Amino acid sequence: MAVRADGTPDALEGQGTFRADGTTLLHAQRHVMAMALDDAPLQKSRAVALFSLGAGKVSISAPAMVDEVEVGDIEGGEFCPREEIPAHRADARLEFQVDDLQARGVVLLCSTAEREQAQHLLNGALQ
Numbered sequence: 001m002a003v004r005a006d007g008t009p010d011a012l013e014g015q016g017t018f019r020a021d022g023t024t025l026l027h028a029q030r031h032v033m034a035m036a037l038d039d040a041p042l043q044k045s046r047a048v049a050l051f052s053l054g055a056g057k058v059s060i061s062a063p064a065m066v067d068e069v070e071v072g073d074i075e076g077g078e079f080c081p082r083e084e085i086p087a088h089r090a091d092a093r094l095e096f097q098v099d100d101l102q103a104r105g106v107v108l109l110c111s112t113a114e115r116e117q118a119q120h121l122l123n124g125a126l127q
Helices: 112-126
Strands: 009-020 023-036 047-052 056-061 068-075 078-084 087-090 093-098 106-110
Touching: 047 056, 047 112, 068 093, 068 112, 078 106, 078 112, 106 112
Parallel strands: none
Antiparallel strands: 009 023, 023 047, 023 056, 047 106, 056 093, 068 078, 068 106, 087 093
């Protein structure tokens, strides 16, 4: 777990369940890495990049406005969205399933209204 100066999680890497202060931040069946792309702690981030090492279910703590999960490829140093992944809310978490083909790309979690900004943040992280 990578933490910010204030001790809040900024990124997580691994498989299984990750908790902080009694709250489940992430549960992943497969090994994943999730990182906040904005200046917010991971569980409050409105733009999260997720990389998965295979197919499996993912449940991640996210603000209510985060309602979109899309997967894409990196081409010429930029994120190119390929498809949306169906997701649903369970309590304060966003849950979705990554298949084998989707696991080869980058998964971006964001709000539909802020999709362009989230893609811009991801492109900046790739530079």
